[in-house]
Amino acid sequence: MTSLFSRLKADCTADWVAYTDHAFVRAMGDGTLPEAAFRDYLVQDYLFLIQFARAYALAIYKGRSLAEMREGFQGLKAILDVEMDLHVRMCAGWGLTAHDLESAAEKGATIAYTRFVLDTGNAGDLLDLYVALAPCMIGYGEIGARLAADSGPLTHEENPYAEWINEYASIAYQELTQSTIENLDTLAAGMMTEARYPRLLKLFSSATRLEAEFWQMGLDEAR
Amino acid sequence: MTSLFSRLKADCTADWVAYTDHAFVRAMGDGTLPEAAFRDYLVQDYLFLIQFARAYALAIYKGRSLAEMREGFQGLKAILDVEMDLHVRMCAGWGLTAHDLESAAEKGATIAYTRFVLDTGNAGDLLDLYVALAPCMIGYGEIGARLAADSGPLTHEENPYAEWINEYASIAYQELTQSTIENLDTLAAGMMTEARYPRLLKLFSSATRLEAEFWQMGLDEAR
Amino acid sequence: MTSLFSRLKADCTADWVAYTDHAFVRAMGDGTLPEAAFRDYLVQDYLFLIQFARAYALAIYKGRSLAEMREGFQGLKAILDVEMDLHVRMCAGWGLTAHDLESAAEKGATIAYTRFVLDTGNAGDLLDLYVALAPCMIGYGEIGARLAADSGPLTHEENPYAEWINEYASIAYQELTQSTIENLDTLAAGMMTEARYPRLLKLFSSATRLEAEFWQMGLDEAR
């Protein structure tokens, strides 16, 4: 059976490719990405994570059962207890201090995607919220896996972006990706109608385009 | 075809009857309701209307199209531009001043139903919100029509509650009831699944029980 | 300096006493509370906790900094990772199964307080939300401490409600109470104005009255 995610992705292929095979991504893959682009990305991604934690908190608030609340709680814990620290550590490796991260201003593309997700979640139901989150959660897994498969395991000497690639290609992240896909199907089993699908596709493709603009923001910075 | 409303009502008959044929309602119908009970009800119903206006504002915020936003806007306009004034006028007829209304404290039963609707609306989608609103909008129409049919047209001399009964038995209100039923079906056509039905029924029956407790609050006051 | 909590409590003394010295509380203290009342309370309090977890999730969503988000996260973790289990265990001691808890219907008084908090939080800011939560968090600590002080340490043989009393009189809970009071002051330092105080007092006293009605619900059940 096709997952809801596979169906959404297949129905906006051009947007999905423009995001997951973005010039920024390819340049990480072959190690040619300008450092300024990556550093800008890291800072904005830190600000992005804070908003994503808020989105998972919203998912808990919107849970209609303890099980749904706990599902959102796992996502929130992963961000606040694990990913934020990982991120700060990766940033430190690139010379970015906690102060650099906290004092940076959010750029338009960061605001656009994150607030789109949050407003979608407030206005709609849990399925709307998770569909808007999906391009990020699942797309990063897909990108990490592909870049790692293209090159084999990398060291920092071979590619300065090896740590990023290895992180998202890791078994732990791939499992998270898979469980995100399954959680969407669980929700869809109860709440999805064919009449609703076009709107979900619109949400998903909008979120996917906003992700592509997030990559582009990094490249624009390095021009 | 059965409307969603008819199905919900049929599936919680006992709750529905306990609300629409509550002792408070019957006592309005035969004119024996203690005046203290009615005056208490009028004050709490005024506070209730303010929260219902907030619920319709929320419905506009949650609208996914201009058409859905305008549907909520009609409901909001009806409350803020028409019903509030009607209510204040009816209250004046019972000697309640604007100051009486504004300085009154909301009682538990008023808080319970209104905040249940508002939180349901924030946590869920537009269908959840309108299902939670339905027992009020549609139930009042059903009660008004039945009381009027039981007694025929009434004057204030025959029954001190004639104005209330005539208001909700009026063609204008009956049309509003009908359009509320149809709006639920329009939403359900796009967003309803069988898997979702048990939860909608739980929402609807909870809201119906909270409406019955709202009547009971008036009776308790007059003891 | 007076804490915001002390000021609010002093300005609605009658409501606060009606809640913290409610007949239900006194009957727990001397062990005369009918078992049926306590069992009803335990079931409703379980449903209450689920809604309180949602309120803390909302506090995270509304956090304006990582520090504020982490403050709400601690509260959420305490409920989902600790208190729910404690509660289920205490319920088991009274013969209530997980199924009893999950299949129970929320009563009006449970709905009234919890949804009042959630709607207050959605409509207002973080200070409004925490003020609405305060009577529960802080009041239970005050009740636990007073009942324990009145009787000294209790065994289950001396008082069947000893476990409840000891739990809320515990150092861990007393510290939570204290940090809740301090968190209110931290928020108030940044967001409080004298013009705002009357509305905060209204929120606080409404929430306090709804807590008293929550106790009363248990007594009514046992009649």
Place this chain on the structure above:
Amino acid sequence: MTSLFSRLKADCTADWVAYTDHAFVRAMGDGTLPEAAFRDYLVQDYLFLIQFARAYALAIYKGRSLAEMREGFQGLKAILDVEMDLHVRMCAGWGLTAHDLESAAEKGATIAYTRFVLDTGNAGDLLDLYVALAPCMIGYGEIGARLAADSGPLTHEENPYAEWINEYASIAYQELTQSTIENLDTLAAGMMTEARYPRLLKLFSSATRLEAEFWQMGLDEAR
């Protein structure tokens, strides 16, 4: 006494000038703006207005009194009953049909500002929401007044953008601008603290920068 708006504007002068004296604005003023840029702007501004109606609906939901609810209701009515029609008519004059407007996709800059306002409103209180709305409501009045003052009354033959300029320079719109400034002060009188000001300034300057990016989006389209 300085209004809150004047203070905010004075404290982010560079952002405010970059928005209100943007190249797009100057090119409207001297009639040199490429038609493609204006048409793109008109389409996105239509989508923008829909989201602004949602923001005013949120302001009603968040109103803590009937007076505050009615304040938001006036804004909502102005958009849904008047401005949307005006806008559709202006668009028709530029050959844009209702279908063009409704089928257009929101661009990143449109999403960024509108969802920033909506999320700010959901997370914060009424003052946060109105501060985030202020650059739009008040800035357009300031721009319209200045462009009209620079050139005197214009006809369509003299400047193809005369209708736009005259609309926002009109007495009706200038009065709306003034009442928006006053409403901010009314809210601030009750809810503003000095400790809160830096965050309000951050909100205001972010919203102002997002408005500048909205103009830039039109220019980028016409390249």
